[in-house]
Amino acid sequence: MSLEQIFVLSLLCIVFLSFFKEIYPPEVIALAATAALVATNIIDVKTFLSVFSSSAPITIAMMFILSAALERTGVLSILGEGLKKYAKGSFLRAMLFMMFGTMLASAFMNNTPVVILMTPIVISLAASINVSPSRLLIPLSFSAIFGGSLTLVGTSTNILVSTVASQTGQPVISMFEMTLPGLIFAGVGMIYMVFAGRFLLPDRVSLTGVLNHGEKRKFMARILIPTHSKYLGKKLDELPFNTQHSRILDVIRGEISLRKKLNTLKLQAGDRIVIKTDTAEILGMKEDGGVEFKDLSGQGMEPVTAEQTITMEASVGPKSHLRGKTLETINLRRNYGAYLMAVHRNDRNISDQMDEIRLQFADTLLLDGSIEGIQRLVKDGGVINLSTPQERPIRRNKARIAILTMIAVMVLSAIGIMPIAGLALIGAVVVMITRCIDPEEAFDVIDWRILFLIFGMLGLSLGMEQTGTARLIVETAVTSLGDVGPLAILAAVYILTSLLTEMISNNAVAVLIGPIVISLALQLGYDPRPFIMAVMFAASASFATPIGYQTNTFVYSAGGYKFKDFLKVGLPLNIIFAGLALFVIPAFFPF
Known part of the structure; x- marks a missing residue:
């Protein structure tokens, strides 16, 4: 074994370990491995x-655009409307x-966007039949x-497996x-x-279920x-309107939020208190005279208002600009007039020290x-609304x-008129030119992380081929298998692979197993x-954990699941599929 082969094998082990430990995002790990080979x-x-020059990344990128065009033109919303009608x-x-x-x-669209778009519809459907969303979200992902x-x-x-096959001469x-x-x-699977599977599905309570106690309609008031x-010099727990029916969310002094010091601070003139309470409490505060609800002219302060608020469950999407940021850097209060009450991640609810948490994909907020303000946050792409289906202008x-563009891409590819990469490119241009989807939105829907993961892993595969490491692994496997x-x-x-x-x-x-x-x-x-088909089917058939497939990861937090829930429902399905x-596979693809 040469030094180069030892290096590549060691690098391969580090990559697998890093993927498993989630030390860095997978696309960063893959690019780092390729960078090490180049260095x-x-x-x-x-x-x-x-x-x-690989056809896989461009095909995948164009399919993201085609999938988004189908969603933007209302194809999925028709599906959602039909669900409630037939559920009865x-x-x-x-x-x-x-x-x-x-x-x-999912047969005609990339399945991750389908699940993201269907999740709020399914949560609404669950409410209409009086069951927990956790009873439907695992079936949605599967x-x-x-x-x-x-x-x-x-x-x-x-698409990636097909590209790997063609690059090896198949x-x-x-x-x-x-x-x-x-x-x-x-x-x-159905x-x-x-x-069997439906009897193993858990009843889990989501974040809104935990904190929703059927209270009277609340308003968020900003008072001076x-x-x-x-009340000058008083602590918050000494205020008569700080009761069990009200919740003080923040105190703003000048331009500084004192949210972290609510238990100890003493009020000063000019402090702004942000409180969530009901109409009766607001009227009582006005009569009390110790606070004011009118703006002070000439002092450059934000208007003091009392406005109706909503409590909404949302998820951090794969394209969210909130990913990797802390609450302190996001500043939800200033930018959107919103407050984060709790975070659900990895089957646990987090409500303490939230300012220090870096938000991740699929966190439920x-x-x-x-x-x-919250509508603007959703519109800006910060979060995906899980409480209600998102309302967007449907074309x-x-x-x-x-629909015809997608059908043309699939049919023309099937009869061999042109490779799928070229047809997907033409199809994506058609839906943009015809305004099925705006070009700005089209390029936003591409998941660049997946593309760079592919580039990085293809580079690692090249290194394995050039150094003979792949051949070494194969020869070792042949010797041991007999x-x-x-x-x-x-x-x-x-x-x-599974x-x-x-x-x-x-x-x-x-990409690694295929060659x-x-x-x-x-x-x-x-x-x-x-x-090749075994790799393709097994690489998609991820049912036993919430981390193996993006659709599982997304519904994991949205449904309030525990890790063991996927193991309980999905492991038997993994075993069934392996036996099947x-x-x-040999019946359709003989040896």
């Missing part, structure tokens, strides 16, 4: 730049129609995974090549959820302590503030264009196709 001249710069108060009917509709949509396995464009993983995967076996997997106030008159037969190797490939997918990014697993598996099959004299793969 040590294991791959030169010219070779590294060749990864940018029945949990089983609601789950079946929701899963079938989501699966259908059905999106089922649908993503039906076509080449259902998930970025499928035929690209066609648009509907996996559809028939995918339907069998999806059908078995049957499992109806007859004037120079003649009888309980926000309290003015209706206008229904453009829906036909978006003559066990193709079915046993298929089982090993599926199980290994296990790794539950722990780290499914796209990263596909090794193809080389292994060729070395043993088997057709690589069934093994041994019969289904």
